[in-house]
Amino acid sequence: MDQFAVTFLPDNITVRVAAGTSIMEAANQAGLPLKSTCGGAGTCGRCAIKVQEGKVEVRGGHLPARLREEGYSLACQTMVMGDAIIAIPPESRLGRHQVLLQDKGRLQDSLTDLLGSYPLDPACSVASLVLPEPTLTENTSDASRLLATLRKEKGLEGQLDLVFLQELPDSLRQANWQVDVTLAAGSNRLIRITPLGETRAFGLAIDLGTTTVVVSLLDLRSGERVMRKGSYNRQAVYGDDVISRIIHATSNEGGLEELRQAALATINDLITAILTSGGIDPAEVTAATIAGNTTMTHLLLGINPRYLRLQPYIPAAAELPVLKAAEVGLKINPLAPVQIFPAVASYVGGDIVSGALFTRIASSEELTLFIDIGTNGEMVLGNSDWLISCACSAGPAFEGSGITCGMRAMEGAIEGVSIDPDTLEVELEVIGGGRPSGICGSGLIDCLAKLRRAGIIDRTGNFQEVATPRLRTTDEGPEFVLAWATQSSTQRDIVLTAADIKNLIRSKGAVFAGIQSLLKTVSLEIDAIERIIIAGGFGNYLHIPNAVEIGLLPDLPPEKYIFAGNTSLKGAELALLSQPAWQESLELARRMTYLELSAGNLFMEEFVSALFLPHTRLELFPSVGNGSGDERRSG
Template sequence: MNSTTLTIHSGDHIIKEVIPPGENLLEIMRNTLSVEIESPCAGKGTCGKCKIIVVDGDLADPNEQELKLLSTEELKKGVRLACQIVPKGSITVKVIGVSGSARIKESGGLPYHGEINPLLKRIIIKMPSGDISDQRSYEKRILDSLPDGTVMSHQIRAMLPSLQKGDIYELNISLCGDEITRVEAAESAKAAKTYAVAVDIGTTTVVAYLIDLETGDRIATSSGLNAQKGYGADVVSRIEYIGDDPAKLLELQKKIINQIESLVQKVMEKADINSNDLLGLFMAGNTTMMHIIQGLSPETIAVAPFLPISIESMRLKPWEIGSILPDHMRIILLPSLASYIGADIVAGILSTEIAESDDLSLLVDIGTNGEIVLGNRKKMISCSTAAGPAFEGANIRCGMAGIPGAVSAVKGKGHDFAWETIPGAETTGICGSGIIDITAYLLRSGIADYTGRIQDDSDWGDNAPAGSEYLEETEEETRFTWGDEKKTLFFGQRDLREVQLAKGSIAAGINTLIKESGYELDDIKNVYIAGGFGSYINKESALDIGLLPEGLRGKISSVGNSCGGGVIRCAVNQDELKKTEDIRRHCEYIELSSNQGFQEEYMMSMYFPEFD
């Protein structure tokens, strides 16, 4: 029997493998061969993003989903959806999916001017040899030379005989709080510096910062799109993929652990240091990501009553989560608040200093979920809204991540229509910040009304608004189209509805939180917009589409990657890490799925602001 061969052309790489018959092409590419391919809907056949070109091979005709999601022109070129294909025999395909470095905001939060007091540190101690008048063991001599409460594991204890030299010798002790993590002969590490890596694990992006623990300086940064993105653009899709299958949980855990190890290697290479000088990692992400990293099933997060397995701060050895990082390192996980308010938001609260200020502040982290915190030193209240992945470019047919070639900004009104593209590639699609802008443009120009409907001649008669010349009628919908000689983009009625659902969810969450807190909108002094996407949106556009309440105009500032800023603080000062526990205890969480007020706010927030 002839073997079935799959040949994949992906960027500059060609992969050729024998594959088992009868398996879904996306599953093979994503799970077996680890090919990077867009799949925001996790293979459900609803997003239309896992496009490939069939170069050679025998396939069944396109099914109903492919006919719905692919244009006639694409089908003529051999474009198919990988999630809908089961190869009948050997097949050669080319991945169309976008590639390139994501535009990731790599700094955030308020400037830190606090002390340098790291949890991870090195201490050099002088050790006198034993004599007849001092019968203390070598272990006792070491512990007596260190802060009270320091503990030594048997693994470290077993190293002591090989480290004794002469009458007097020096030891270099690595510590994680009160735990000895490594003992070295001092001359091997006298001149060595000490570092940690702070990691922000987002649903869409992952960022690693190399931190000098003696100065608190950020030495190097590396980032990339989350390696799990092929399993769905949102955490619920990834939870559904895992289900109750330990093998799938391990699969996604390996994906993110391997990516973090790769980012760690990159920042060390940039700084020209080796792993001996790196004492550990500090990590924060949403609650689902924190579960997956620890190998804990996130299954219960997605079903009522939405209870996580654990939201505690953790200190782990690399091997405990399947990492190949050296044994002397420690991995410190920040605590979460609830199933949908994760350690990333705790870190954001820390870096914006909301819990330490008398002023009432609002923190909004806009992503696949909209996490919102309102409060000050006296009181904090939080919630999470299921905004969906529209603002990340998913579920928008020309949507894409913020990488080279993405339309990132739309400017003007009416005939005065212009757009900007992230440089580095030809125009390919539109990312989140551009999606907000195009929505605002349609509203300001009178092309779309407050209900979210793209209008036509039956609404305008002979008074069509400027800019309506960009509209195109299809059998399915009315679309706004633009582009250049090489690429035409469109934003249609279906796309506008996706934005409407997402913005309505976030706006309703903000309004519900204000009402539940007992404060008024005018009481808010500061509005911090966080997250990679939130860092790039045009504030005026966000207000014009009703994503943020009009009453907050003039109070809004972008704080970039507030999670990364908070994790860095925890790395350089253990007192900042302790503050995250205080935040977890004192910040109240409201579950919106059972909140009647939210349902009412959501219906009202679905409408867009009206323009003359």
């Protein structure tokens, strides 16, 4: 088949692909993944590129007329038919290695604080043994000899895998019968045998997010964290959110395996990078923990995810057996135990359980609301006596998706907006300080608050008739210009449309309705909440008074809010270092009541009430002003 050279600008990276390959695939091959929420169906319009030169065939796809006129087409619908030069605009690019590793979180991140009162009792340990040498008259097998010594010296009943046995004879003799044995905690499965001495044992805590993946390497003997590294989840090319990925997995032949391999490639590349830079052999990594939402866990393990998205939303498995690295596909010691956090339900997953473990919400008498806002708003309410959880489909708006000029919180994203109440002129805060290329979640929240405060939109989110050239009407309806093309890095106006605003209001309304549903189910009011812990990367940029002002979060004093950062990762680190913590996570998942919001009318009633700024029932937001132009709050 004919092969053609495709060069991507501005990176100037060239790949050779077969005729008929989509630009989407070619970009992937070039290591320049593009945004996509539709899995290449041509409907989301996120992967716009510009063909500078060369022969391509454009099949179609949904793209605004003005972009089409400017020469843009969708990468997933543009097929290579000859050598070509393709420009990727920054807003179409799936940023790389921009994943936040350090948190602004107020919950401390040091190792002592991570462990707290949990003992250092890691997922695997090393036992040093001196075996009696065999003779003609004392000729029991290598395996029996090893197990007997382990029993005698350490009181442990070791378990043997075939893979371990295959190499055992040479290992014992090369070590002259003086060995270190690495054992999995709990099962006492033998993982590794090395000459007695300075045997190292490392473990990986993995936060497998829908959008980002972070891997943390810990030294299991000292308990010290060695390194963290993160990147975007390569499954993103099959869709931005869990629903589109489940659809890809279940409606395409081999789709599940593609998603599994994409997740594994993401994780394994991070592992390889960490081990290479640390000078660590994969065989030395003898344990792992993984925290991810239920869909991510199913996809990583190749478990059929079809019924996660169909009523009544049933996971194949919530609690999983401790697997071996080789079964999962992790490029570490093949026998390393892999502890995967249990889920509570299809949309309250292991990442939430891990976060609940790390934040100790079940160890405190204080009534705590733990909340993680992403595509879904997942939340847990409770204390040491009870826990109740739910998930509301917030949509990806706060992650910048489904918003005309939305983007993730990375360089070039507008994260803050000021609007002069008199001139209605706009000042922007941009991540990195340069020209803006879009607007991220915290920017959108700020924008919504400021537009209302300036009277440009009313409480329903509708644009008002105000005198500013920034408010204009297009074929697709009214929109507000945040940055003119001359100021932006994309050479296009950055706008917020009426549809974007409706979208944002639905998102914030869903989150608040989720919180209200939990409270009503246990017959409590907002005032009863003693602290609110905000998890996830979103929390790092979130401005609480703005979030309260638009009615996303409850109207409680700022001191009750705690940013906890990546609690999913930190819980996974904790469970890696301490078996009692891991056991507790299993308990937590079993104890947590799950409120299915689609059962009954409670959530829907709360949702409809929440589709106002801040809410239809203003008494729920006593600190928020009533109307437009209200400037009493200092942004």
